[in-house]
Amino acid sequence: MKELEEKIVAEGHVLPGNILSVGSFLNQQIDTVFMMEMGREIARLFAGEGITKVLTVEASGIAIAVAAGAAIGCPAVFAKKHRSGNVRGNVYKSRVHSFTHGNDNDIVVSSEFLLPDDRVLIVDDFLASGNALHGLMEIVRQSGASLAGIAVAIEKGFQGGGDSLRRMGVRLESLAIIEEMSEGSITFRKQ
Amino acid sequence: MKELEEKIVAEGHVLPGNILSVGSFLNQQIDTVFMMEMGREIARLFAGEGITKVLTVEASGIAIAVAAGAAIGCPAVFAKKHRSGNVRGNVYKSRVHSFTHGNDNDIVVSSEFLLPDDRVLIVDDFLASGNALHGLMEIVRQSGASLAGIAVAIEKGFQGGGDSLRRMGVRLESLAIIEEMSEGSITFRKQ
Numbered sequence: 521m522k523e524l525e526e527k528i529v530a531e532g533h534v535l536p537g538n539i540l541s542v543g544s545f546l547n548q549q550i551d552t553v554f555m556m557e558m559g560r561e562i563a564r565l566f567a568g569e570g571i572t573k574v575l576t577v578e579a580s581g582i583a584i585a586v587a588a589g590a591a592i593g594c595p596a597v598f599a600k601k602h603r604s605g606n607v608r609g610n611v612y613k614s615r616v617h618s619f620t621h622g623n624d625n626d627i628v629v630s631s632e633f634l635l636p637d638d639r640v641l642i643v644d645d646f647l648a649s650g651n652a653l654h655g656l657m658e659i660v661r662q663s664g665a666s667l668a669g670i671a672v673a674i675e676k677g678f679q680g681g682g683d684s685l686r687r688m689g690v691r692l693e694s695l696a697i698i699e700e701m702s703e704g705s706i707t708f709r710k711q
Numbered sequence: 712m713k714e715l716e717e718k719i720v721a722e723g724h725v726l727p728g729n730i731l732s733v734g735s736f737l738n739q740q741i742d743t744v745f746m747m748e749m750g751r752e753i754a755r756l757f758a759g760e761g762i763t764k765v766l767t768v769e770a771s772g773i774a775i776a777v778a779a780g781a782a783i784g785c786p787a788v789f790a791k792k793h794r795s796g797n798v799r800g801n802v803y804k805s806r807v808h809s810f811t812h813g814n815d816n817d818i819v820v821s822s823e824f825l826l827p828d829d830r831v832l833i834v835d836d837f838l839a840s841g842n843a844l845h846g847l848m849e850i851v852r853q854s855g856a857s858l859a860g861i862a863v864a865i866e867k868g869f870q871g872g873g874d875s876l877r878r879m880g881v882r883l884e885s886l887a888i889i890e891e892m893s894e895g896s897i898t899f900r901k902q
Binding site (some may be wrong): 545551552553555556579580581586590594595596597630633 | 734735736738739740741742743744746747765769770773774776777778780781782785786787788789791794820823826
């Protein structure tokens with residue numbers, strides 16, 4: 521998605537530790553109008569797939585999941601990072617290592633929100649190692665629902681998580697794939 | 712907002728500890744199309760206020776903030792609950808007690824995302840005691856921006872946080888105000 525690549529170049533900052541900060545439009549501060557455009561692009565890419573649920577993990581995935589869900593016309597479900605007082609009854613659960621925070625979290629989804637006849641699109645803002653996505657795929661597997669694919673805004677191609685998913689046969693659509701980045705230079709994969 | 716009251720009655724569950732679970736449409740699972748409608752209603756209520764930023768706190772406020780921001784046509788900024796590797800530089804910070812989780816969190820916003828000439832609308836999904844909103848108001852105060860008001864989806868009127876804000880002169884718009892609730896019975900305040 522050309523517009524996303526342009527925004528990454530114009531507004532992104534490469535920080536030590538292979539972190540791309542896009543806080544000015546994708547997290548912390550969200551360009552809401554552009555977020556809805558990304559949602560429509562995801563809906564276009566997965567048109568005809570019969571998606572019934574968009575699934576993401578809190579917190580930064582919520583915005584793009586809402587945008588994609590609104591464009592598709594289906595609910596967005598988000599996995600919570602801890603079992604909280606508001607998650608009732610049976611849950612699907614998996615463990616995810618956070619690249620950003622350097623810790624492990626259990627992510628949980630109430631079983632009432634993912635059913636065997638659901639057709640699920642997993643959505644997230646970032647794909648680096650793919651740990652969060654594997655955790656969400658495990659939750660889809662536990663639910664018995666079918667996985668239509670995965671859509672992310674920004675894939676860090678050089679970390680390999682995306683290509684590893686593609687080799688597994690997962691349909692993965694990334695709106696922008698960064699092949700290389702360093703301070704002052706970002707190269708995208710041609711799609 | 713009549714439709715919201717109807718959804719609360721149809722899909723909400725009152726849990727022990729004065730918790731209203733609306734996980735089927737407002738958090739955990741988000742009715743994305745209805746969420747966008749709530750965003751448009753918030754934009755309508757604050758039309759003419761010259762809002763330049765919508766401000767919320769992660770995680771459950773993000774969806775309604777994105778919806779309101781998209782309807783208003785301005786960015787949504789969300790406060791993070793811990794200082795993370797992705798929050799750079801100077802921050803505004805306040806401490807918030809979570810009614811749901813029973814703990815305290817620092818919430819932080821990078822100072823680059825709230826400026827003195829911003830006109831801010833604080834948005835959240837729930838208002839009970841109002842602790843999160845007071846924390847966000849403190850962050851607006853630190854930034855020097857002006858506060859246009861607060862919009863929430865569901866106010867638990869019986870917990871007093873909303874009326875306390877109104878007595879302070881804050882313009883608070885709640886799409887639904889619950890006056891009383893118990894298992895099987897929910898009464899709304901007439902607005």
